[in-house]
Amino acid sequence: MIKKKNILLIVIDCLRADFTYNPQKAHIPNITKLKNEGYSFLNTIASTSTTTPNFTCLFTGLYPFEHGVRSQSGYRLRGKFTTLPEVLKKNGYNTYAEFTGPLIKEIGLSKGFDEYNLRGAKKTIHTQWGCELINKFKEYYKEPWFVCLHIWSLHLPRIIRKGCNRKKYGLTIYGRALSSIDIYLEKLLNTQSDDTLIILIGDHGEKTAYSKFEYFGKRIIKFLFRRMKKFRITKKYFFKGVRDILIGHGYSIYDELIKIPFILHNKDLIPQGESACQIRQIDIFPTILDIIGINYNKEITGKSALPIIKGTDCSNRDAYIEAVGVIIxxxxxxxxxxxxxxxxxxxxxxxxxxxxxxxxxxxxxxxxxxxxxxxxxxxxxxxxxxxxxxRTERMVGEKIDEDIEKKIVEKLRNLGYMD
CATH class of the missing domain: 3.30.1120.10 (Arylsulfatase, C-terminal domain)
Structure with a gap:
């Protein structure tokens, strides 16, 4: 019997394709090595510019108007939809989620996971939690395993390791935070054997500003707001407008927000190379299953990109995209x-x-x-x-109970999404 490959799916929140594929923007030798030794899709398009809908797209192979989870709050995934962890579990995998941010289990993304661990904002890869996670790969996860690791350190307010806040690690705070993540990835990837299929993606991209603006921007904005009062522009709309123009995500669908990296690495399964063909976030689910030899017959919108890797297909796939905000x-x-x-x-x-x-x-x-x-x-x-x-306006998911909705809103407020 052929031994199943372990699967490590790393999702870095807010990870832009251009920063991932251009080592001049950040000091990322380990990500670059993963790319050079594996296979990369240079034009992978996320379905939205917020986290929760995109994870749902990733796990179902469906667009937001098909699965119904269109924002960070308000609706949950209906039980009729099958998720990637469910398929893997049915095929003998032990499944683990190491999530953070707004992805509370009540949204429905816990379907198929043996363990669904949602850590708080203070538990990052740069704290003791990061060391504990590496030990889990050595001692805890039961083979064959599927681990989905959600990394939040690139998300605002962005976390920079000591020693990385220098020009060598990027001209922006964003680039330096990505460089900091790369240092951790070296330790994490060193724990993986040749039996692991490693996948690195972003959930969506990010608008970034020059590093000095990220440091001093709030003072500048407040000064401008005081000058704009005479035009009767409210504080809410002024700050929202400035934020949407300069930093963050969720309110527009330009390429900096919806072009994400997609890197696959396993010497037994994946050749070295790259493709400029346009594919979609919803194609990742069937691609993973196709690579490891799991036949999935349910009808979904996403299509495997393995034929592109094999060189038997070179067509671009048109991508639907939307932005509806944090809460609809x-x-x-x-x-x-x-x-x-x-x-x-x-x-x-x-x-x-x-x-x-x-x-x-x-x-x-x-x-x-x-x-x-x-x-x-x-x-x-x-x-x-x-x-x-x-008919994209029609579908929404299953309405979330009021108590759960309050829990999500409080979570979003703690993460800085809401005032």
Whole structure:
């Protein structure tokens, strides 16, 4: 009988593709080694720009409008949907979640896990907890195991190890926090044998600011706000607007927020290489199963990317994307869009009459600075109709009980998502 491979799925919250694949932006020798020895997808598109919906996409192979978990709060995953841990457990794996942030088990992501450990904000990879986790790989996890590790240290307020707050480790606080994570990953990856399939991804990206702004930005913003009072702009909307422009995630769907890394590493299963083909976050679930030889017949939207790795497919996969905020607000604030053929980005607000549609030609404008929607109305109409055909506004998950909702809101407040 062939021995099953252990599976280590590392999800770094807020991890951008450009920082992962460009070692000039941060000092990340261990991530770079993992990439160079494994297989990387350079254009993997997350479904949203918030954590909880994206983990649900990762574990179901479905879009948010299909599984119903569209924000950090309000709804849970319905029982009818099968998750990646459930499939692995059914096929003989011992399954462990090492999560943090807003991913409380009542949302439904605990389905299929033998252990679902949600740690508090003070337990990070840079504390004693990080040492304890490494010992778990040596002594605790029962083979064959699937471990999903959620790392939060790149998320605001960002954690930088002692000695890493220097230009060598990046020009931004974000880059230095990523460099700090890389140091820990060296210790973690050294515990893994050749029997482990290692997967490194982000859940979504992040807007970042120059490091000095991250240090002094609050003072600058407060000064500007005092000057803006005479225009009767409220504190709530002023600070929200500045935040959305400069740092954070959850309220827009530009590439810095929805392009994530996807790296696979196992010398027995995965060749060295990379692909520029556009794939989607929802493709990760079936790809993992395909690589380890598990046949999954249930109908999902995600498709295995193994044919791309093998060189038998090179087609781009159009990606639906959305942003509805931390807690589902008025639908006026919803943004939906498509990233098409790795060439076009279309963004529109389906419930906002005065929203100006956005269209970007990504080959010529990768930073998405020049909106060409007005000059290309036939294209925007085509893309808008494609989104409408999906009926994306309809699906929400199972309503969460009031007591659980209060627990989630308090968790989000403690994490800095809410005032």
């Amino acid at each position: 607000p008025s639908k006026d604030e919803w943004l939906t869009g498509l990233r098409i053929d790795n060439k076009y980005k279309f963004i529109y607000a389906p419930f906002q009459e005065d929203f100006e549609d956005e269209l970007y030609f990504l080959k010529d404008d990768p930073a998405e600075r020049y909106n060409v929607a007005k000059e290309n109305k036939s294209l925007t109409d085509k893309f808008k109709n494609k989104i409408k055909e999906m």
